[in-house]
Structure formats: C-alpha cells, structure tokens
Amino acid sequence: MPEPSRLDELMREGEEALDGGDFESALSIFETVLREDPEHWGAALDRIEALHLLWRTKEALRSIQKLRPPEDEEDDPDRAELEGRIREAAGDFHEADLLFALASRLDPDQFPPPPRTTADDFRFILDEVLASLPEAIRAAVNEVPVLIEAKPSRAMAERAPHITPEVLGLFVGTPVGDKLRGPSGYGDVVLLFQRNLERAGIDRDEVAREIRVTLLHEYGHYLGFDEDGLDELGLG
Numbered sequence: 001m002p003e004p005s006r007l008d009e010l011m012r013e014g015e016e017a018l019d020g021g022d023f024e025s026a027l028s029i030f031e032t033v034l035r036e037d038p039e040h041w042g043a044a045l046d047r048i049e050a051l052h053l054l055w056r057t058k059e060a061l062r063s064i065q066k067l068r069p070p071e072d073e074e075d076d077p078d079r080a081e082l083e084g085r086i087r088e089a090a091g092d093f094h095e096a097d098l099l100f101a102l103a104s105r106l107d108p109d110q111f112p113p114p115p116r117t118t119a120d121d122f123r124f125i126l127d128e129v130l131a132s133l134p135e136a137i138r139a140a141v142n143e144v145p146v147l148i149e150a151k152p153s154r155a156m157a158e159r160a161p162h163i164t165p166e167v168l169g170l171f172v173g174t175p176v177g178d179k180l181r182g183p184s185g186y187g188d189v190v191l192l193f194q195r196n197l198e199r200a201g202i203d204r205d206e207v208a209r210e211i212r213v214t215l216l217h218e219y220g221h222y223l224g225f226d227e228d229g230l231d232e233l234g235l236g
Contacts, residue, residue, distance in 0.1 A: 006036075007033055007036065007037060007040065007043075010029055010032060010033050011029075011030075011033060011042060011043065011046075013029055014026045014029035014030045014033070014043070014046060015046065017029060018046060018049065018050060018053075021162075023050045023053045023054045024050075024054070026046070026050045027047060027050040027051065027054065030043045030044075030046045030047035030050060031047060034047065041076075044063075044067060045067075045078055045079060045082060047063070048060050048063045048064050048067075048082060048086075049082060051063065052082070052085065052086050052089065052165060053164045053165070053166070055089075055154050055157055055164075055165065057086060057089050057090050057154075057165070058090075060086045061083070061086050061087070061090060064079065064082055064083045064086055065083070067079050068083075074106070075102060075106065076106075077102075077103040077106035077107035077110065077111055078103075080099045080100075080102045080103040080106065081099065081100065081103035081111050083099050084096045084097070084098075084099030084100045084103065085165070085166070087099060088151060088165070088195060089151065089165035091151070093150070093195070097116070100113065100114060100199075101113060112202045114195075114198045114199040114201075115198055115201060115202065115203050115204055115206075115207055116198055117194075117198065117204075117207070119148070119194075122148060122194050122198075123148065125204065125207060125208050125211065126146065126148070126192070126211055128208065129208055129211045129212045129215065130146070130215070132212070133212070133215065133216070136223075137215065137216060137219050140219045140222055140223060141215075141219070143188065143222075144171075144173065144188040144189060144190055144219070144222050145189055145190070146189075146190050146191075146192060146215070147189055147190070147191050147192070148191075148192050148193075148194055149191055149192070149193055149194070150193065150194055150195050151165065151193055151195050151196065152164075152165060152167050152170065152191075152193055152196075156170065156191075159172070160172070166196055167193060167196065168192070168193060168196050168197050168200060168210060168214045169190060169191060169192050169193065169197075169214035169215065169217065169218045170190070170191045170193075170218065171188075171189075171190050171191075171218040171219070171221040171222050172188070172189050172190075172191065173188030173189060173222065188222065190215065190218045190219060190222070192211065192214060192215075197210050197211055197214065
C-alpha cells in the first residue's frame with residue numbers, strides 16, 4: 001500500500017486542478033491515484049466528476065454505475081448525487097430527480113432537495129429579476145433576449161468549449177465592443193439553464209438570487225467585460 005502522504009498530496013493536486021477548470025490534468029492525477037490504490041473512493045468519484053465536466057457523459061455514467069452498492073446496502077449520498085448530475089447531462093431528468101431525492105434522504109444537510117419549478121413559474125421568477133436589474137443591464141436585455149433551456153448541451157459546448165454541464169448561463173454572440181470587427185455568425189442571446197439554476201439554490205429566493213447574478217455576469221460579457229473586469233465589478 002502506498003504511503004498515505006503521497007496519495008494525499010496527489011489528491012490535493014487533483015482537486016486543485018478540478019476546482020481550477022483543468023479537468024484533463026485532474027483526470028490524469030485521479031487515475032494515477034487509482035493505479036496506486038484501486039479502492040480509493042474519493043479518487044474514484046473525483047475521476048468521474050472530471051469525466052462529467054469534460055462532457056464524457058457516457059463514460060462517466062458507466063463508471064458511476066459500477067460504484068453502485070448491492071441492493072441490500074445503503075448508497076453513498078455523494079455517489080448518488082453525482083450520478084444524478086450525470087443522468088441530468090444525458091437528458092434523463094426523471095432518473096436524475098430520483099437520485100437527487102435519494103442523496104437528500106441520505107444527507108439532507110449536504111444535499112437539500114432542489115426547488116423545482118414549472119416553466120411558467122421559472123419565467124415569472126425571471127421576469128421579477130429582470131425588473132430589478134440596473135438600468136444599463138435592462139437596456140442590454142432589450143437588445144439581447146433571454147432564453148431558458150433545461151440544460152446546456154454537448155452541441156453548445158462545441159461552440160463554447162469553456163462551458164461544462166453545470167454552467168448556469170451563457171452569452172452567445174458578439175460583445176458590443178467587437179461588433180465593428182464583424183459579427184460572430186450567431187444572433188446575440190443570453191441562455192439560462194433552468195435545472196442548474198434550481199440546483200444552485202435551496203428555495204425560490206435563492207434561485208432568484210442565482211438568476212440575478214448569472215444575468216449580471218452574462219450581460220457583462222455582452223457589454224465587453226472579460227472575467228477580470230467582471231470580478232472587479234463584483235459580477236464574477
């Protein structure tokens with residue numbers, strides 16, 4: 001058995017890479033840990049998380065299913081919640097919600113049930129948030145519409161390689177300052193991903209706050225701010 005300190009250091013490096021968005025490096029590190037300790041539960045879950053964030057959805061689903069316990073044993077809430085998110089990325093929303101409910105029953109503090117809303121109710125929350133935005137952002141909304149999608153897709157990721165299945169919103173189009181250099185080829189639009197935004201809050205008010213922050217961030221991109229500029233404005 002390898003020395004725990006070496007594996008601990010590798011896990012720290014992998015988790016830092018995962019948090020920093022370097023999913024390929026994180027995947028490689030977690031696979032190294034598993035070669036040295038095939039029973040390392042944290043590395044197994046983190047490896048699957050990296051696959052999920054890399055849009056390797058089918059591979060992630062096969063891997064997470066292999067970690068399911070026998071029917072007569074209790075599931076692990078982290079494993080159930082991760083399989084739920086992978087199922088969601090695959091478009092299997094019914095099975096995803098069953099897994100989220102299971103994770104919540106097993107660990108309600110860490111995994112509170114997401115406040116699911118109907119399409120009409122989500123739109124009503126969005127309209128309330130839009131009315132509360134600063135005037136400059138409301139003016140931008142008149143130029144760039146907001147569309148609601150359940151989840152981001154692999155096709156979207158091919159056009160916007162930086163996004164993951166967990167992204168809350170996305171600006172698609174040409175920032176104001178770049179329009180004189182030619183259009184992007186796509187109509188300007190801000191996309192909100194309803195299921196991700198619902199999972200980002202524990203109640204309706206938190207979902208509304210997440211929608212507001214996401215809109216400010218994405219319209220900030222439309223107005224030409226990069227990530228550093230958004231952080232300086234408190235919109236990052």
